[in-house]
Amino acid sequence: MDIEFQSIRDAIELAEDTGTSAKRATETLVEIKQLSKTVEEIPAPEIKLAASELLAQVASIQVANATLIRRLSVLAASLAASKTKQSDFDRYELWNTPAGSLMYRLKEGHDMGEPEHFICPNCMANKRKSFLQGNNTKICSGCETVFTVEPLKHPSAINRVVN
Known part of the structure; x- marks a missing residue:
């Protein structure tokens, strides 16, 4: 789960609103203290109203x-x-296969008991961990991109036309 900056903005606005409410509550409390000094001159309903406002603000x-x-x-x-996802991604390094494909592989000593495996660089750029499946040709389980690990033994075979 990625952090959304809107959530941070909302939390900051809420903190500001809380500060404003606290300030109003303090002002009401000061009002009540002033009223209590001259309680004989102030009608009871005004004191009750100020106390009710304070309770609502609190x-x-x-x-x-x-x-x-x-x-x-x-x-x-x-x-x-x-942070957990990032530390997991930090265990991988970009690797150029003998065939010229780029993919991520585990850094030496970072396997944590896992078998050798490869991660799609396209998915990793989108903060997803998608495994590559296959032998000489690997296919991403997430975006279905194809990667070649070993060069073809007979490159001329690509140019043959089958009738």
Whole structure:
């Protein structure tokens, strides 16, 4: 899973909204403190209204924070998956076959118990790991591109026309 920059922008906007809500809650709290100093002069309904506004703002902040935490967790998981995929791709090196095809093969000492195998460079460029199947001619299991490993023994055979 790749990290989408829109998700990062959404998380930043949510954090900004949370900050704005927190600022409004603080302003309401200051208002309530000022009202409480002169409580004899202020009617009770105004104090109740200010307290209700504060509670609504605090609830809004809590919801925004929970959403922000969830989105940041998704981003963290996405980043971890991306790093894992990249470290897997780092085990491969681009290899030019004797026939002149380019494909990825495991670097020496990076097999982790796996059999020798090859990865399609086209798919790898698209952040997919597709295995090449076959012997002298290998076909990508993802995009079906054909790769030649060994040169043809009789290149003139290509030029023959069959009637």
